[in-house]
Structure formats: C-alpha cells, structure tokens
Amino acid sequence: MILFAGLSVTRAQNRDVRYDLLVKGGHVVDPSQNLSAVRDVAIVNGKVARVAEAIQAGEAREVVDARKKIVTPGLIDIHVHVYDGVAPLAIPADPNCIAKGVTTAVDAGSAGAHTFPGFRRHVIQVVDTRVYALLNISVVGQSTLSPDNPWGELLDIRYANPKLAVKTIEANRDVIVGVKIRLTENIAGRHDMQALALAREAADAVKLPLMVHIGGSFSTLPKILELMKPGDVITHTYRAGAGGILDDRMRVLNEVRRAVERGVRLDVGHGAGSFGWKVAEAATKQDLWPGTISSDVHQYNVNGPVFDLATTLAKFLHLGLKLEEVVARATVNPAATFGFGKGIGTLKPGSEGDVAIFALEEGDYEFRDAQGESRIGHRRLIPVATVKGGRLYGSSTIPVVRL
Numbered sequence: 001m002i003l004f005a006g007l008s009v010t011r012a013q014n015r016d017v018r019y020d021l022l023v024k025g026g027h028v029v030d031p032s033q034n035l036s037a038v039r040d041v042a043i044v045n046g047k048v049a050r051v052a053e054a055i056q057a058g059e060a061r062e063v064v065d066a067r068k069k070i071v072t073p074g075l076i077d078i079h080v081h082v083y084d085g086v087a088p089l090a091i092p093a094d095p096n097c098i099a100k101g102v103t104t105a106v107d108a109g110s111a112g113a114h115t116f117p118g119f120r121r122h123v124i125q126v127v128d129t130r131v132y133a134l135l136n137i138s139v140v141g142q143s144t145l146s147p148d149n150p151w152g153e154l155l156d157i158r159y160a161n162p163k164l165a166v167k168t169i170e171a172n173r174d175v176i177v178g179v180k181i182r183l184t185e186n187i188a189g190r191h192d193m194q195a196l197a198l199a200r201e202a203a204d205a206v207k208l209p210l211m212v213h214i215g216g217s218f219s220t221l222p223k224i225l226e227l228m229k230p231g232d233v234i235t236h237t238y239r240a241g242a243g244g245i246l247d248d249r250m251r252v253l254n255e256v257r258r259a260v261e262r263g264v265r266l267d268v269g270h271g272a273g274s275f276g277w278k279v280a281e282a283a284t285k286q287d288l289w290p291g292t293i294s295s296d297v298h299q300y301n302v303n304g305p306v307f308d309l310a311t312t313l314a315k316f317l318h319l320g321l322k323l324e325e326v327v328a329r330a331t332v333n334p335a336a337t338f339g340f341g342k343g344i345g346t347l348k349p350g351s352e353g354d355v356a357i358f359a360l361e362e363g364d365y366e367f368r369d370a371q372g373e374s375r376i377g378h379r380r381l382i383p384v385a386t387v388k389g390g391r392l393y394g395s396s397t398i399p400v401v402r403l
C-alpha cells in the first residue's frame with residue numbers, strides 16, 4: 001500500500017484482474033443517474049466499467065480508498081483561461097484543472113482565429129486536461145488586455161471577423177464548441193451591439209452556442225439579450241455593478257427571466273470581477289439559479305478569490321444549493337450546454353473513466369467575492385485526487401507510476 005495525496009492506493013499482485021482501477025467506498029454523487037450513495041466505481045481500458053455497492057478489491061489492479069470522501073464524475077469547468085503565455089490573464093491548465101478535479105475545461109475565448117492554431121498545438125494537444133475552446137470573435141483573442149494595458153480585443157471593430165471565425169471553427173470542430181464575446185466597454189467600446197451581431201453571425205453559421213460576457217457594457221443588458229438565442233450562454237451572471245441582471249432595487253430584470261424561459265443559459269463565471277455576494281443572494285432568493293457553475297479561473301484570481309472550481313461550488317453550497325445540485329451544475333449540465341454527449345460528466349458504464357475525489361470539510365470558512373466582501377460558509381470541497389481516462393492524478397498533477 002502507498003499513500004497518495006492522502007489516499008491509500010493499493011496495487012494487487014494478482015494479474016488476473018478484471019479492472020484497472022477501483023475507487024472504493026466513497027459517497028458517489030452522479031446527478032446524471034440520480035445517484036447519491038456509497039458506491040464503488042470500477043474502470044477498465046479508460047472507461048467506467050461498473051458502479052456498484054460492493055466490488056471486490058481483488059478484482060482491480062489498483063484500488064483507491066475513497067472512504068469518507070465525495071466521488072463525482074470528473075468536473076467540467078466551462079469558463080477558464082489556459083492559453084498560458086499568449087493571453088496575459090491565462091494560467092497553465094493542468095495545475096488548475098486536472099489537479100483540482102476538473103477533467104474537462106472550456107477555454108472561454110482566450111484564442112481568436114489568428115491565435116487559435118497555437119492554442120491547439122501548444123495547449124490542447126499537450127496538456128493532460130481535456131481542453132475545449134470557445135473561439136473569440138476577435139481575431140486576436142484575449143491577447144491585448146492586461147492590468148497594464150487596459151484595452152480589449154474589440155475596441156477596433158475590424159478585429160471582429162466572422163468569416164475567419166467560421167473558417168477556424170470548421171477546421172477545428174473537434175475542439176471548438178462555440179463562440180465567445182466580451183462586451184465590457186473597455187473591451188467592446190460603444191459599438192458592442194455591432195460586435196455582438198458579428199458574433200451572432202458566426203455562431204449561426206456554424207450552429208454552435210454563443211457565450212456572452214456581460215457587465216459594464218455600453219448597451220443595456222435587455223438590448224444584448226434580444227440578440228441571444230436558446231442554447232446561448234450568459235456568463236458573469238452574478239456580477240455586481242452596471243449592466244447586470246438586477247434593477248436598481250435589486251430585483252431580477254424581467255428580460256432576464258424571459259431569456260431564461262426561452263432557453264438562454266445562465267453561467268456563473270466567477271472571475272476577478274464577476275461574482276458579488278449581494279447580487280447572488282438577491283437573485284437566488286428570487287429563485288434565479290445558474291444552470292452551470294464555472295470558475296473563470298485566471299492569473300488575477302487564482303490566488304483568491306476564486307482559487308478553483310471546487311471553491312466556487314462551495315460558495316453555492318453556502319447560497320443554499322444541495323451538494324447534488326452543485327455537482328449537477330459542474331457535470332451533467334455543462335455537458336448538455338456544449339453537447340459533449342454521453343461520455344463526459346457522468347459515471348454511467350461506458351463513459352470516459354473520469355472521476356473526481358473530494359474531501360467535504362465542515363467548519364467556518366471565509367469565502368470572498370470579487371468585491372472583497374466575505375461570507376462565512378460551513379462546508380468546503382477540497383480536491384484530493386482526480387482520475388482521467390483511468391489514470392490517477394493527485395493535487396500535484398504527477399501521475400502515480402504504474403506497475
């Protein structure tokens with residue numbers, strides 16, 4: 001037996017085994033099959049083979065002792081920035097995704113048509129995290145904006161190029177799952193509606209969803225929502241300040257409710273400036289919950305207040321969601337948003353062998369929002385280990401050496 005990331009991992013000498021890996025004794029939360037109970041999860045040839053009440057340890061080559069832990073499908077974070085070295089806000093994928101329970105991540109617009117080939121070659125094909133992308137409608141992606149150069153990618157509307165976006169998406173359909181646009185005024189100027197129309201044109205041409213970053217825009221949110229269609233995604237839903245989802249009396253805008261009713265999806269995208277406790281509390285008290293919980297983890301929030309997706313999930317436990325409900329918003333729901341199909345965000349037999357293992361700790365924990373306001377929550381999720389395609393990773397991302 002060895003200790004791995006605080007878990008004991010046993011390796012069988014017996015070569016006559018049925019499974020490669022067995023995650024044993026954990027509390028499995030898999031909303032895709034309405035499961036929340038102690039179960040064993042067996043993986044063979046990189047796929048989930050069986051989820052059952054008792055699978056014998058001797059049947060697996062490698063056994064992870066997950067007793068007293070929470071076991072979920074590998075998480076899906078649909079808003080990250082991992083074009084490290086090109087987008088100033090980006091961070092490396094593996095230490096921030098797979099090491100934190102996120103086996104599948106969607107980079108939200110770090111790359112545009114001109115910078116996407118590099119993203120594919122130097123990130124998607126190289127990292128262990130399964131990375132998909134939303135293509136920025138601006139050809140330069142998010143390469144221009146930084147704290148020292150506060151000028152975004154659409155200040156010159158000529159950089160919004162639907163033809164090039166469509167061409168890039170058609171050539172990379174296996175990894176590009178939609179179009180991204182950011183509408184804050186220092187990014188899209190006063191021509192935000194014109195830029196949004198161009199993003200709309202690209203998304204319609206390839207029949208993929210459009211993710212719209214809201215808040216601080218020149219045009220009002222109701223105007224922006226007019227251009228959004230069923231299946232599109234609003235990110236930064238609980239952002240404080242102008243251009244958000246609430247009116248000046250903290251009531252959810254009717255236009256936001258109507259957009260949700262016709263199929264526009266709400267995503268969290270916590271980020272460095274886009275999750276406010278007061279907004280989140282007011283909106284969720286009016287029953288406006290997100291369909292997906294994403295982190296928008298990047299250079300300027302990874303050391304707080306975001307840290308990782310698990311911390312963002314814990315904030316929604318504090319807001320009143322059940323554990324099963326937050327896990328759904330980071331597994332089965334995001335899988336549906338981008339049509340990942342049956343193999344991701346679920347532990348059904350035959351799915352990808354992606355599993356996340358967490359400690360659910362109870363105590364008094366300070367959770368900060370993007371404005372520096374704090375709440376004391378009483379549960380937090382600590383990523384302990386991750387399995388992707390049957391391979392075990394710890395919080396250091398160093399895989400266990402196989403026998």
Ligand SMILES: [Zn+2]
Nearest residue numbers: 079081108296
């Ligand atoms: Zn972002």
